Amino acid sequence: MVMKRTASAAWSGGLKDGKGNISTQSGVLANAQYGFNTRFEDGPGTNPEELIAAAHAGCFSMALAAQLGEAGMTAESIKTSAAVTLEKIDGGFSITAVHLDLVARIPGATQASFEAAANKAKTGCPVSKLLNAKITLDAKLET
Numbered sequence: 001m002v003m004k005r006t007a008s009a010a011w012s013g014g015l016k017d018g019k020g021n022i023s024t025q026s027g028v029l030a031n032a033q034y035g036f037n038t039r040f041e042d043g044p045g046t047n048p049e050e051l052i053a054a055a056h057a058g059c060f061s062m063a064l065a066a067q068l069g070e071a072g073m074t075a076e077s078i079k080t081s082a083a084v085t086l087e088k089i090d091g092g093f094s095i096t097a098v099h100l101d102l103v104a105r106i107p108g109a110t111q112a113s114f115e116a117a118a119n120k121a122k123t124g125c126p127v128s129k130l131l132n133a134k135i136t137l138d139a140k141l142e143t
Contacts, residue, residue, distance in 0.1 A: 007029070019035045021033055052098075057081055063125035067117035080100055084098050100135065122137050
């Protein structure tokens with residue numbers, strides 16, 4: 001199975017004074033504003049790093065559901081947040097790390113089975129495989 005999903009970005013102006021917008025095939029993002037102030041300051045709009053964080057949190061959550069299913073478990077809830085670290089290194093910027101915070105409620109799961117599934121999901125989700133960054137995970141099993 002091969003799937004392709006698309007998104008587009010348009011930009012005008014210089015780095016600091018320019019403005020852009022991002023749209024996705026699904027229409028969830030339609031001309032969402034981004035720019036220097038949304039990436040390096042707290043301006044309104046989005047930025048590539050938060051979009052990567054959202055993609056990683058979503059992908060990881062689905063991968064965890066798949067791992068749990070393979071182990072005969074179904075989650076009551078999976079809540080994942082992702083924090084992407086952007087650093088200036090050697091005169092350029094790099095995404096150097098992503099930290100995933102997971103809180104899940106899984107009837108019948110032991111701490112060991114939960115951690116095993118979470119770690120397989122962390123390394124196996126397609127977004128994790130895409131990133132050339134250190135990926136860490138804090139996983140909490142609610143009872």
